Amino acid sequence: MTTTTNAAAAGQHSYHPSLITMLKDSAAAGIVAALLALPLLGFHLLDSAQGLHLDYRFPLVLWAGVIVFAGRFALSLAGAAIGHRLRAGKKAVSPVAPLDIPTAIAKPKPWRKITGWVLVAVALVLPFLPFADRNLVDKATLLLIYVMLGWGLNIVVGLAGLLDLGYVAFYAVGAYSYAILSQHYGVSFWVCLPLAGLFSACFGMALGFPVLRLRGDYLAIVTLGFGEIIRVVLLNWQDFTGGPNGIADIKRPSFFGLPFSAVSLDGGKTFSQFFGLDFSPDHRVTFLYYLILVLALATNLFTLRIRKLPIGRAWEALREDETACRSLGINPTKTKLSAFAIGAMFAGFAGSFFATRQGFISPESFTFIESAIILAIVVLGGMGSQIGIVLAAVLLVGLPEWFRDLQLYRMIAFGGAMVLIMLWRPRGLLSSREPTILLSDIKEAAE
Amino acid sequence: MSRQPLLQVEHLTMRFGGLTAVNDLSFTAYRNEITAIIGPNGAGKTTVFNCLTGFYKPTVGRLTLTPENGKTFLLERTEGFRIAKDAKVARTFQNIRLFGGMSVLENLIVAQHNMLMQASVYSLAGLAFLPKYRNAEKQAVERAKYWLNKVGLTAHADWSAANLPYGSQRRLEIARAMCTEPVLLCLDEPAAGLNPKESLELNTLLRDIRKEQGIGILLIEHDMSVVMQISDHVVVLDHGAPLSDGSPEEVRNDPAVIRAYLGAGDDEDNPAAVAMGHGGVA
DSSP states (O other): OHHHHHHHHHHHHOOOOOHHHHHHHHHHHHHHHHHHHIIIIIEEEEEETTEEEEEEOHHHHHHHHHHHHHHHHHHHHHHHHHHHHHHHHHHHHOSSOOOOOOOBOOOOOHHHHHHHHHHHHHHHHGGGSTTOOHHHHHHHHHHHHHHHHHHHHHIIIIISOOOOSOTHHHHHHHHHHHHHHHHHHOOOHHHHHHHHHHHHHHHHHHHHHHHTTOOHHHHHHHHHHHHHHHHHHHHHOHHHHOGGGOBOSOOOOOBTTBOOSSSOSSSSOOHHHHTTOOOOTHHHHHHHHHHHHHHHHHHHHHHHHHTTSHHHHHHHHHHHOHHHHHHTTOOHHHHHHHHHHHHHHHHHHHHHHHHHHHSOBOGGGGOHHHHHHHHHHHHHHOTTOHHHHHHHHIIIIIHHHHTGGGTTHHHHHHHHHHHHHHHHOTTOSSOOOOOSOOHHHHHHHHO | OOOOEEEEEEEEEEEETTEEEEEEEEEEEETTOEEEEEOSTTSSHHHHHHHHTTSSOOSEEEEEEOOTTSOOEEGGGSOHHHHHHTSOEEEOOSSOOOOTTSBHHHHHHHTTHHHHHHHTTTTHHHHTTOHHHHHHHHHHHHHHHHHHHHTTOGGGTTBBGGGSOHHHHHHHHHHHHHHTOOSEEEEESTTTTOOHHHHHHHHHHHHHHHHHHOOEEEEEOSOHHHHHHHOSEEEEEETTEEEEEEOHHHHHTOHHHHHHHHOOSSOTTOHHHHHHHHHHHO
């Protein structure tokens, strides 16, 4: 806090935070760190033959305090030096303080489109790249599930501005729809996929109705509750959902009827036999990868298109100002419900894919932490930005997966990355919104 | 030309608990006319607007809208968004409510939501890239362009609305309301915060709208230069109760109005009188 005030003051009077202020500030940070470290590092529970006993590690606490003190002090020094140079540079360029001139919306940046296409191209050839092994494709599949969920939730949170903390509930509905339909009625994946989307959309509506009047924090709490209700029901409805044991042996997907197994059980041909290939378990992994890639891209295309349609524009308008929307004759109830239902539908698709990929589902896969991660992907990506969501998914899901060897330390890296993003890009990685229609484009087209 | 009533407000009363914000107000707004509602701060002007546009449900009273097509709408019984959608009453807000993050053009296109939804069969035709929606959107852009030109914002069409200067935001809000093709336009202090030049431009704009669109305009305003110059009919409110009703000339010379505004006499609630009293003590 002190540094912020100092920085503000420095900006006006080119005043330097004194060394003493910096020392005081760093000492405060060091003490807070030591206090925090006391319960976390200071006590160590040992399990020995005599039973549990505590081990005290107070030097570690001291070290934590000293390290934070030194780091904080170094940061302040560096900050002061850089700030000084920046101010000097700015002064040299414009001696007059710049007025707050309103700026036009930036034209869509071409690099974003190019990045998008490059990412799609890489994703399309990924399984055939020389370094791509089964493990990599599998992890990419997991990553794409989160990208798809992020894109789906983006419709609700990014476009319509409805903070949904229970998104994973719809994902669970999708997964259980497929698992139950396929187990009890032998319905194939391709029939279940739209059905799962439909069921999830219905649940989205069911949740939507009671929470329509709520906004902001209240909405978040109710959706959080809804997510938990679904999970608890799945956990306790033993006869229907298998309870905590979940549902196992879910039918794996087939390539339009051709199973991905070494030998076909029903006497028909398998995928490898049909195409005259040697059997390899990689086929299924690759197929699943392409399946989720298509589903995710469909979600993306849908979102890109719907933004330019009346309903998509109404969602964004609703996010900006609900009262104004009502005064323009937009039905807020229908608009919110449609956002909830469509967002839930994509979670349903992703859920049924998840079930067929895993072959086993249990309520444990649909805990609150999943909702939190998906929401973090959307928020960190920059609300409403499609490519930002991909980047955030790589950061939040991809990196921890790849650095599994680091074990628990990866969580520190995870937390650190979050803090860094919040410091550098508090509005998300890519937060600038692109207008859905530009008069200049229309004019150019007309000429 | 005889005056055709567009909106009839009869015995409108709005109570919030023990507070009576509007007390038995009746007046008529006519087609092709600008009706101004004036009154000191807290007189209940915005409450009247909120009742008209469905944000509040009046405690007592009837609000009848009779557009040219012969239909009749009882606004006090109509759901908020339907007043804008079906009865075609558009409004602006005292504290501007634009879609700040969206571009100026998008603001005007969102205003045509219902027309576009119908043309795109709830966006499905648009999803399928049918020409039906493309044409409807083209039409919407044309209308938006017309109003952009009218309020002088064509050059700023691709700016985000929040980045516009204050006066332009006010004009954009009026343009946005007009894009819904209303029969009655309710403006809540459109001249607040405008400089004299912008205020004059606003007068011209409102006169144009009345002349070219043939709609009724209902206006809440503090700026007397706007009220006296452009309104055809003025309704004065004081403490929620009607005080005077007539042409600008009549209202200006009404002793009751002069008393309320200048604080002659022994009216203790009057801010002017109270201020004078304090001056005397000091």
